[in-house]
Amino acid sequence: MNLSPSAAAGGGLPDQPASPEVSEEHKCLNSELWHACAGPLVSLPAVGSRVLYFPQGHSEQVSASTNKEMESQIPNYPNLPAQLICQLHNVTMHADAETDEVYAQMTLQPLSPQELKDPFLPAELGNASKQPTNYFCKTLTASDTSTHGGFSVPRRAAEKVFPPLDFTQQPPAQELMAKDLHGNEWKFRHIFRGQPKRHLLTTGWSIFISAKRLVAGDSVLFIWNDNNQLLLGIRRANRSQTVMPSSVLSSDSMHIGLLAAAAHAASTNSRFTIFYNPRASPSEFVIPLAKYVKAVYHTRISVGMRFRMLFETEESSVRRYMGTITGISDLDPARWPNSHWRSVKLDGMSQLLERGNQGCLYGRLSL
Amino acid sequence: MNLSPSAAAGGGLPDQPASPEVSEEHKCLNSELWHACAGPLVSLPAVGSRVLYFPQGHSEQVSASTNKEMESQIPNYPNLPAQLICQLHNVTMHADAETDEVYAQMTLQPLSPQELKDPFLPAELGNASKQPTNYFCKTLTASDTSTHGGFSVPRRAAEKVFPPLDFTQQPPAQELMAKDLHGNEWKFRHIFRGQPKRHLLTTGWSIFISAKRLVAGDSVLFIWNDNNQLLLGIRRANRSQTVMPSSVLSSDSMHIGLLAAAAHAASTNSRFTIFYNPRASPSEFVIPLAKYVKAVYHTRISVGMRFRMLFETEESSVRRYMGTITGISDLDPARWPNSHWRSVKLDGMSQLLERGNQGCLYGRLSL
């Protein structure tokens, strides 16, 4: 019997579907878990609503993923404006089969001048991403990922999201089953022992760690949902970006492809498809139109204005920071004249701006 | 100290460079090993020569890699002909850092009508890929890849490519060092033992197998080159295509990107960059111009004509098959009128045509 390293670990390994990409297409991902993995700041516009699509932001996602800047020889697309008002026909949530990276596929259709005159529908502000209530997220320590032991569950976390243990047993222990994004089930022994007493996941843990190739610094996320199911997600640390295998298409062609696809769709008012990868992309590039209109026309952004901005903490909760806008400029005025995809200078926040540092104002700032 | 599974295996593991993608750029890959991994049928046109670039074939490479056919909403590029005569400015050989997949990067520049009038240079037929002489390639068995043992070296192979053992020792054994495509060194114990006697690689073998994630059916390839160095390459089995993570860009955009990049380069006579991935691509799409001219103008392909075609055997040698052409048609006459990227019907060869079944005539057929 021959087994690959990860499959060999496999006593507790779930069966892999025969053709992952096919079942991937049709399986409906658990939305709750997807949003938890994407993080509290990521929301997806509602299907049917009108959105603004920024090719420049989309381009930044490709740059961030391929680790290559766009080069000079990019053709001009005179018919492609810096932002495109679109109808959002479809949104589906996905997870990469290899890495569990979450991403969304969206079908957009640029609106004709006629359609642009339609009044707003009330739903267009987009429903905020509902984060689950019964969940916890922990960044893995060296001990958690070493081959030498199991997973140390923070006490409050275990009490909040795991089913209660039967403390009449000695030691108290139970078996936990958790489903990941692909619907695969993972089995863990949950035990409460040691001096002082603590919650641990032992048997099954190292199989999970090695199958998902998790290392110290990555995070795991447990959710106890309303159907009394345990869900299990992961978030990898931002380790020098996943180098996307570009052995098939140059990154230049990718940039051109995204621009040409948008330009073509704009000129023919036809549908096009994009992928939004919230943890790879520096910022959101598909924004609810209503949110944008509110920010631009009702609250003009200007130097000196006070703002607040949301950030994600290590434990996946949200923190607010206040600041003042000290400068505004277009990032690439030659290529994208009058783009609202602007770079904003803020006071004293440089250390916070790891992700989203050139993020679209309308996605993250509140005024 | 925390280590990922493969790194943890690491007693004999070579040091990983600090920033693999950067050193990758500047390191010169071993050409001999690259060609051996690419296979005996793959040749690269000479730098400076004139070549024919087929966007349609390039598109097929993307389809094969993403497992997605091109969809309907592709814009037209009226200025993009089915084939583009280009100057080949640069060719570099690469290997994917994750998978060791070999690919080539080429810089092409469409020729102006003026330049097209230049006479051929003698070198333009392209030098055939020189396959190394002292090498062997073996498809791994279940035993070779199991955690239970080492690698059984075919007798003739060991005698041909490994340094001779000292048979006065009991048992005869030596240490072998082999360099892979990235220049990393792997250390193996080569021993001649058992009843009956055989050549085995033991210590170091399973570290290599698990680091490269090889499974039964994949192949390994040892070369003893003229500098008395041992080189080591791998060829993965065609297992339902490597599903390329496309969580960043839709495959439609990739197709459009390649077409738009070529169209833009054609209209401005400027350089563009493509990747040719010989084992992912169904066929060659950059062909020496001289080869093409010879095939089209000197030997018109027609129904009834006898031909021979080269194929690769499991052991990486070349086998010839003879046949008769029974039909010729353009694959996609609507999109590519008068393309020479044709589909040829052949007699009784269906079972042979796993790869290259829609391959460019001029690359693989000899008349």
Add this chain to the structure above:
DNA sequence: TTGTAGGCTTGTCGCCGACAA
């Protein structure tokens, strides 16, 4: 409360020849 070190048990890796295809 929770991370890491260290002891102890046990499972698996990996080297070996036997045997048969």
Add this chain to the structure above:
DNA sequence: TTGTCGGCGACAAGCCTACAA
């Protein structure tokens, strides 16, 4: 000639408590 099996020893994975931050 070479693929797979059963054997067996070495060693590391993995469960446990102690201790300290």
